[in-house]
Amino acid sequence: xxxxxxxxxxxxxxxxxxxxxxxxxxxxxxxxHNLRLPRMLxxxxxxxxxxxxxxxxxxxxxAEQIAGVDRVITSADIVKVIxxxxxxxxxxxxPILAMDKVHYVGEPVAVVLAExxxxxxxxxxxxxxxxxxxxxxxxxxEAAQNKAVVHEALKPAGTFPDLMxxxxxxxxxxxxxxxxxxxxxxxxxxxxxxxxEHTFRTQQVLHVPLEPFVSVAETDGMAITIHTASQSPSFxxxxxxxxxGWTENRVHVRVPFLGGGFGAKLYIKLEALVAALSLIVxxxxxxxxxxxxxxxxLTKHASTFRIKSALDKEGRITARExxxxxxxxxxxxxxxxxxxxxxFTAPGPYNIDNVNIDSYAxxxxxxxxxxxxxxGIPQLVWAYESHTxxxxxxxxxxxxxxRRKNLLRDxxxxxxxxxxxxxxxxxxxxxxxxxxNWSAPFDRGSGTIRRGRGVAVGFKASISPTTxxxxxxxxxxxxxxxxxxxxxxxxxxDTAMAQIVAEVLNMTTEDIRVVHSDTDVVPYDMATxxxxxxxxxxxxVRLAAEDAKQKVAALANEVGMKAGTNMPxxxxxxxxxxxxxxxxxxxxxxxxSYASPDHHTGLSDNVTPFWMVGATGIExxxxxxxxxxxxxxxINVGDxxxxxNPQIVESQLSGAAIMQLGFTxxxxxxxxxxxxxxxxxxxxxxxxMLDVPEMQSEIVVAEQTNGPFGxxxxxxxxxxxxxPAIANAIEDAVGVRISSLPITPExxxxxxxxxxxxxxxx
Amino acid sequence: xxxxxxxxxxxxxxxxxxxxxxxxxxxxxxxxxxxxxYGARESCGQGLCGCCTVIVDxxxxxxxxxxxxxVDGTKVxxxxxxxxxxTLDPVQEAFIETGAFQCGFCTPGYLLMTKELLAANPDPDDxxxxxxxxxNLCRCGAYPEIISAIKLAASxxxxxxxxxxx
Numbered sequence: 063x064x065x066x067x068x069x070x071x072x073x074x075x076x077x078x079x080x081x082x083x084x085x086x087x088x089x090x091x092x093x094x095h096n097l098r099l100p101r102m103l104x105x106x107x108x109x110x111x112x113x114x115x116x117x118x119x120x121x122x123x124x125a126e127q128i129a130g131v132d133r134v135i136t137s138a139d140i141v142k143v144i145x146x147x148x149x150x151x152x153x154x155x156x157p158i159l160a161m162d163k164v165h166y167v168g169e170p171v172a173v174v175l176a177e178x179x180x181x182x183x184x185x186x187x188x189x190x191x192x193x194x195x196x197x198x199x200x201x202x203x204e205a206a207q208n209k210a211v212v213h214e215a216l217k218p219a220g221t222f223p224d225l226m227x228x229x230x231x232x233x234x235x236x237x238x239x240x241x242x243x244x245x246x247x248x249x250x251x252x253x254x255x256x257x258x259e260h261t262f263r264t265q266q267v268l269h270v271p272l273e274p275f276v277s278v279a280e281t282d283g284m285a286i287t288i289h290t291a292s293q294s295p296s297f298x299x300x301x302x303x304x305x306x307g308w309t310e311n312r313v314h315v316r317v318p319f320l321g322g323g324f325g326a327k328l329y330i331k332l333e334a335l336v337a338a339l340s341l342i343v344x345x346x347x348x349x350x351x352x353x354x355x356x357x358x359x360l361t362k363h364a365s366t367f368r369i370k371s372a373l374d375k376e377g378r379i380t381a382r383e384x385x386x387x388x389x390x391x392x393x394x395x396x397x398x399x400x401x402x403x404x405x406f407t408a409p410g411p412y413n414i415d416n417v418n419i420d421s422y423a424x425x426x427x428x429x430x431x432x433x434x435x436x437x438g439i440p441q442l443v444w445a446y447e448s449h450t451x452x453x454x455x456x457x458x459x460x461x462x463x464x465r466r467k468n469l470l471r472d473x474x475x476x477x478x479x480x481x482x483x484x485x486x487x488x489x490x491x492x493x494x495x496x497x498x499n500w501s502a503p504f505d506r507g508s509g510t511i512r513r514g515r516g517v518a519v520g521f522k523a524s525i526s527p528t529t530x531x532x533x534x535x536x537x538x539x540x541x542x543x544x545x546x547x548x549x550x551x552x553x554x555x556d557t558a559m560a561q562i563v564a565e566v567l568n569m570t571t572e573d574i575r576v577v578h579s580d581t582d583v584v585p586y587d588m589a590t591x592x593x594x595x596x597x598x599x600x601x602x603v604r605l606a607a608e609d610a611k612q613k614v615a616a617l618a619n620e621v622g623m624k625a626g627t628n629m630p631x632x633x634x635x636x637x638x639x640x641x642x643x644x645x646x647x648x649x650x651x652x653x654x655s656y657a658s659p660d661h662h663t664g665l666s667d668n669v670t671p672f673w674m675v676g677a678t679g680i681e682x683x684x685x686x687x688x689x690x691x692x693x694x695x696x697i698n699v700g701d702x703x704x705x706x707n708p709q710i711v712e713s714q715l716s717g718a719a720i721m722q723l724g725f726t727x728x729x730x731x732x733x734x735x736x737x738x739x740x741x742x743x744x745x746x747x748x749x750x751m752l753d754v755p756e757m758q759s760e761i762v763v764a765e766q767t768n769g770p771f772g773x774x775x776x777x778x779x780x781x782x783x784x785x786p787a788i789a790n791a792i793e794d795a796v797g798v799r800i801s802s803l804p805i806t807p808e809x810x811x812x813x814x815x816x817x818x819x820x821x822x823x824x
Numbered sequence: 825x826x827x828x829x830x831x832x833x834x835x836x837x838x839x840x841x842x843x844x845x846x847x848x849x850x851x852x853x854x855x856x857x858x859x860x861x862y863g864a865r866e867s868c869g870q871g872l873c874g875c876c877t878v879i880v881d882x883x884x885x886x887x888x889x890x891x892x893x894x895v896d897g898t899k900v901x902x903x904x905x906x907x908x909x910x911t912l913d914p915v916q917e918a919f920i921e922t923g924a925f926q927c928g929f930c931t932p933g934y935l936l937m938t939k940e941l942l943a944a945n946p947d948p949d950d951x952x953x954x955x956x957x958x959x960n961l962c963r964c965g966a967y968p969e970i971i972s973a974i975k976l977a978a979s980x981x982x983x984x985x986x987x988x989x990x
Contacts, residue, residue: 089863
């Protein structure tokens with residue numbers, strides 16, 4: 063692996079080992095998983111067995127007779143402490159426990175509470191629930207026809223102006239319809255003789271962090287403390303306060319380290335449930351999900367994407383039409399935001415004057431879908447980069463040349479009309495091609511082993527506008543503490559943020575202590591998602607450190623020292639307070655400028671503060687007798703601005719690419735009438751060490767001029783190009799196109815047989 | 825559930841200990857509930873991910889499947905026993921230096937497996953490492969760094985003049 067970033071100062075740009083490294087290699091790192099409180103009860107969830115149905119009866123008698131069961135809770139108990147128990151970041155559609163109806167298999171219906179988790183588990187099997195089954199819908203395109211309707215009426219949360227018009231609409235599964243119209247696509251299509259259209263699909267997959275969802279709540283009735291494995295402690299605080307009708311300061315949310323998140327542990331998952339349970343029984347309550355239960359909690363959106371392009375004689379894309387259906391499952395979660403915030407990038411990082419986008423968030427009777435490392439972007443890149451390769455093939459142009467001709471460059475307008483700046487799509491493509499030695503002759507294999515190669519480049523806007531606040535506290539001995547709500551779920555944010563403080567205050571990163579995610583003391587942060595933290599929290603932390611620095615100068619002045627004195631901080635404090643006493647508190651808040659897309663045209667001249675780019679190059683060989691393929695080289699290149707910590711940034715790129723490799727080749731949730739049938743690691747295969755190909759991950763150094771120290775987000779960029787680069791390489795090798803994920807040997811073999819006019823049956 | 829508990833005596837990270845366990849209690853439950861050791865942790869619950877790895881009599885086991893009552897009379901080693909609190913094991917050092925973890929949830933399992941791997945082969949190549957650790961999963965995908973860490977640990981652990989396995 064090669065890191066080309068140069069250090070610009072002492073601390074930023076240094077590959078500092080993670081600050082929490084010692085606690086992680088000794089097994090002592092704190093996870094909610096470890097927490098046990100006096101008098102704590104464990105909850106075990108009873109889940110729906112039907113995909114869509116009315117609850118006729120819940121019989122808890124037998125379960126309650128089991129020795130050791132404290133009680134069994136249903137929604138009838140929940141409403142006594144939370145009269146309107148519906149939550150969600152975009153729609154208030156998800157009940158804490160099912161109310162009257164269930165909307166997917168696995169939906170929480172009741173909870174058994176016991177001190178012994180084994181007792182709770184045994185008793186949970188004995189809760190009887192009778193349903194009257196209703197017609198269900200599972201496919202996103204079918205859902206758009208509204209034959210079976212998942213929810214009787216739409217219930218937008220009210221926090222997003224662009225959702226307000228949906229309030230109370232009945233008879234539809236379309237939670238949001240995002241539309242963009244740029245130029246005149248219809249005219250451009252009418253004038254073109256070269257029009258190509260394809261449809262691509264992605265499957266349901268899920269995050270499966272190795273630490274499954276876990277939350278604990280304890281309350282004295284006046285305030286409530288929630289210890290939770292959450293990526294969004296500030297949202298949890300606001301949403302629990304809203305549900306309870308309490309002020310924010312009565313809700314205390316604590317988040318230690320997370321054993322992985324990837325977008326799963328956002329918004330409300332178990333937090334509202336444990337909060338309600340602890341208020342009902344006035345004892346601490348913990349719920350830890352099993353691996354299987356993660357399959358009933360949140361997935362990535364399956365999607366169908368119809369994409370159509372018109373080309374001129376020189377191979378320039380003159381128009382593109384995108385129609386995307388997002389399978390949101392039974393509750394909206396953040397799906398409507400994905401539909402819009404990612405939807406507007408559906409035409410890809412290309413300079414196209416005429417664009418139509420229609421992006422639909424749909425309810426179906428499956429596990430709810432939400433954000434997963436890319437916020438919808440990998441689904442879009444899968445389609446537009448597969449399509450882009452097909453276009454190049456159609457006109458006989460080299461796929462790298464075709465992209466060179468059409469890629470967006472700084473100063474040109476993206477589909478929304480926003481002029482792109484510091485968007486390294488061309489740089490990432492060129493570096494990928496260089497590392498692949500693209501212009502050199504390529505060995506195409508022989509006999510039954512055929513070789514191919516492919517590239518893909520994707521991009522993403524940041525989720526805007528969002529706020530981060532940070533506090534820097536200098537103690538009287540001169541030591542420094544950072545209070546920062548970014549959740550360190552493995553991405554190394556504690557270390558990167560400490561590096562920023564150290565850089566500003568001319569300290570050593572290892573000496574900075576980071577206090578994260580305790581809403582009683584740590585200020586607001588929108589959430590740890592969408593690769594927003596390095597940019598947004600990075601700025602807030604920088605501002606807080608600069609504020610502290612100014613206050614240090616003021617203190618020096620106050621005690622009679624000249625500006626720029628090298629007197630140690632502890633001396634300054636001593637001179638003022640006469641003993642080791644006092645603090646200097648610096649604070650910083652950051653929100654970037656932003657203009658919301660117009661409701662009718664989807665256009666905006668300032669849709670994101672920065673763009674992220676990721677490109678992948680793949681070389682592989684396909685066995686034409688079996689369809690098995692082996693990746694022989696994988697190149698991942700990311701434009702990450704300037705890397706605050708090059709070693710951690712590289713790990714983010716390669717880790718993201720490995721995760722996406724799983725989503726591309728092996729991972730797929732299988733359903734039977736809405737029931738997940740492979741909800742375990744025995745049947746749902748995530749990448750292991752043997753699945754990782756020879757890889758090279760590289761940072762393209764492209765200063766993000768408005769970023770903190772030139773940096774921007776990196777957590778997702780490595781996922782963008784992986785899936786289409788593999789599909790493009792397979793077509794290059796054996797001339798067949800796979801248009802649905804995952805790309806399995808069986809899919810490749812079937813396609814080969816179809817191409818030989820000799821298809822095989824089921 | 826009224827079940828009869830059984831007393832087990834064993835050596836835990838070099839110290840003689842005893843515990844009262846129910847027949848259905850797993851090794852992980854006992855380590856967490858009775859000894860406050862959380863380094864071995866249940867994740868997949870099926871012995872497929874390696875997060876619960878514990879060494880029993882020099883052999884790795886899945887602590888989420890192994891019954892606690894079976895450790896009677898054995899020597900049990902967990903990640904907490906790798907370091908004496910003053911100095912780190914070379915394997916722990918190597919994982920830090922190479923950045924071989926992100927969230928850290930799977931790390932104790934990898935550390936213990938690496939100890940076992942290096943005992944079996946003090947000079948492992950990539951292929952040996954990949955096959956030996958095929959039963960451990962890291963969802964953050966720190967695999968390239970873990971392979972580097974193991975090679976570094978191998979070079980740290982080899983004493984000068986020691987015979988290298990090929």
